[in-house]
Amino acid sequence: MPNSIKAITTQAAPQPFGHYVQATEAAGVVYVSGQLAARADGASLADQPFEIQARQALANIIAIVDGAGLSRDRIAKVTAYIVGVEYWPAFNAIYADVFGAHRPARAVVPVPELHHGYLIELEAIAVR
């Protein structure tokens, strides 16, 4: 019998907008759902500058990984979807500031738009 797939939930990040959980864990791997720039209380930062949105989306990822009982240095991979490749340098600078010495594998993927007009969506894989 396989170990069940565990839903990770935390009040320290926005609750899901749709039919998903903040993260799942299976076989020691935590899959974090796409996170937008909403605060834990659900308040949208979609009208805020990119830098503020990037920090919030990163905070959400890290809060969910923390909710799985893991520190941010257990994040192995981050995928960043950004609206406008011109935000790449700003994203990279904020990301470096947040992660410090830890450098996950990463892909930055420009997209034409995001839900509700957000400028950035982040997903991550962490490992127990």
Add this chain to the structure above:
Amino acid sequence: MPNSIKAITTQAAPQPFGHYVQATEAAGVVYVSGQLAARADGASLADQPFEIQARQALANIIAIVDGAGLSRDRIAKVTAYIVGVEYWPAFNAIYADVFGAHRPARAVVPVPELHHGYLIELEAIAVR
């Protein structure tokens, strides 16, 4: 010697259009290739409404996971690429209907276009 990477194949989902397999399995993790709205016999639904395409792409993902001997509740993560973020609510409703109680981690990623004019592409990770 590592366990070999296993190709998952099923007749219940469209055969690959290119140089890939429907899914691979390695170390107990099943990686499902991007699935479009084609029927198992290869018939394209690219000219059909979004809702029909979404149901077909979901059916393909689930058929392939089933072909790996796993039920849909072993899906840990889904990534949905959609052409037009305005389809988000329709996608979410169909997705909830198909998955029922199970909620994988998920990211929805708007894209400018998809191969052959499809409106949705889904990929998934399932765990044995």
Add this chain to the structure above:
Amino acid sequence: MPNSIKAITTQAAPQPFGHYVQATEAAGVVYVSGQLAARADGASLADQPFEIQARQALANIIAIVDGAGLSRDRIAKVTAYIVGVEYWPAFNAIYADVFGAHRPARAVVPVPELHHGYLIELEAIAVR
């Protein structure tokens, strides 16, 4: 205590442009960061035709997996982000030529643009 997340580094692929490593390895899974069409010495091929860019990005993925001590047939999943779905056939042909008998799971995701004007970005997951 968990096994630490290992940074994979090789001189045979371009050094990271930002706050990431070429790949991480955790629990036997290698996550390769998004690779563009730059040579190992950092020279950009962004002004070259798609075919040349595709071969370089593939070479970078394979060099990094090799740097982890794994052959290309240990790649379980590839995600290809391409600017312009019209490059799908060219991409598929080059990809088949490079991978030969091995067929990873794959998703091809059209994007509106990539960093520095590149036409293709590839990421991969390999398994020890």
